[in-house]
């Protein structure tokens with residue numbers, strides 16, 4: 001159970017008791033937003049703003065209660081900063097939601113008309129929905145005061161803006177799906193549970209197929225199956241295809257996600273402290289599923305195939321050993337020196353499979369692949385590795401516009417050499433240094449000639465230890481907005 005909030009549009013504001021939320025930029029006069037209020041309310045909120053040193057800084061807030069015929073009404077002004085941030089209206093909406101979600105307010109009204117910015121109100125509502133997301137199904141004893149109260153959002157905006165809402169709603173649904181998959185515990189979202197949660201995408205026109213252990217064995221996916229062999233959970237390859245072009249775009253864009261539903265490290269066991277975090281090791285697969293949900297939900301005019309390699313990495317008497325050699329579907333052999341470097345083993349077979357079966361020109365993989373990525377970029381941006389400058393800049397631009405930011409890191413022969421094995425074709429770990437790059441080099445060995453490929457290491461961005469303006473602590477849904485924007489800007493004309 002996740003909460004669901006209804007969003008509606010109205011062309012002009014009304015005097016009711018819903019919480020009224022008004023955005024204001026840095027340096028803008030407060031008169032811009034108070035001119036439609038009663039004289040008393042306008043005076044009260046101006047005084048509150050001065051007293052609280054409110055200056056429009058992004059995500060700052062001032063609020064008052066005013067009297068209406070039907071009772072008290074909350075008026076909230078939220079700062080949107082000085083326009084340097086592509087997500088400022090989303091973040092302002094999210095800030096208001098964080099403040100009001102459990103406040104007792106049931107209806108929020110967003111009125112951003114004063115800003116004269118395209119879709120500003122919708123963006124606020126989009127941010128508010130993102131910030132409202134939470135998974136409460138396991139709380140059987142939550143105190144009434146901690147329960148969400150907001151049920152409705154009204155956006156004051158033109159009919160034209162209202163007609164554009166569907167797209168935000170679809171992207172939000174994608175983010176919510178990704179967060180749900182990441183947040184649900186690993187005894188529920190094991191590979192089979194993951195597939196079951198994605199099956200409803202078929203109702204939106206997504207074609208769903210899966211490969212089970214026997215089929216993957218027949219195909220020779222020795223690397224993926226080597227990871228899965230220590231687990232009692234059946235591995236799956238999940239294939240989701242959306243074609244909104246009626247066959248016009250012959251070759252789909254391929255998205256490939258790492259879906260390790262729990263990563264203990266295997267025989268190269270991780271330390272106990274913090275191991276619980278490894279339920280989010282399917283964040284790449286969740287982003288792919290969420291992106292498919294968004295694209296199908298808004299009927300994107302593009303042809304996209306999303307592949308999730310789903311396995312659980314466990315130690316057991318049947319688990320693979322450090323120094324095992326596995327043969328990948330591509331025929332290349334891999335010396336598994338560390339069973340905790342499992343993500344690349346899962347991805348290499350998934351990437352090979354999709355290239356064999358769909359011959360994509362463009363392939364983007366997403367994975368919580370390396371701890372080293374967090375050391376390099378922290379929690380703010382994901383790493384982008386690519387064999388093609390054009391693809392890299394398309395992705396980086398989509399990241400900047402959507403808010404799911406990317407930073408490019410290098411690939412190269414000298415790094416590639418570091419994963420040559422002395423007994424097989426490749427070893428699955430390089431030295432400690434440049435750990436994120438050697439992981440990317442490993443993947444590149446499975447990219448066919450002519451395929452434009454990018455690898456996004458989202459180890460630092462799939463999960464947050466602290467709340468942000470757009471997400472409570474926990475799953476972020478990182479990658480959904482990014483992939484949606486990437487498709488919209490480069491494939492939908």
Ligand code: BES
Pocket residue numbers: 263265281338340341342343368369370371372374429430435459460
């Ligand atoms: N899933 C982890 C990477 C990870 C670690 C993501 C921490 C998020 C937070 C991955 O499977 C892993 O264990 N990588 C190893 C690779 C190493 C053995 C070469 C790592 O990063 O330590």
Ligand code: MN
Pocket residue numbers: 263265339340341342343
């Ligand atoms: Mn691992």
Ligand code: ZN
Pocket residue numbers: 260263281340342343368369
């Ligand atoms: Zn992992």
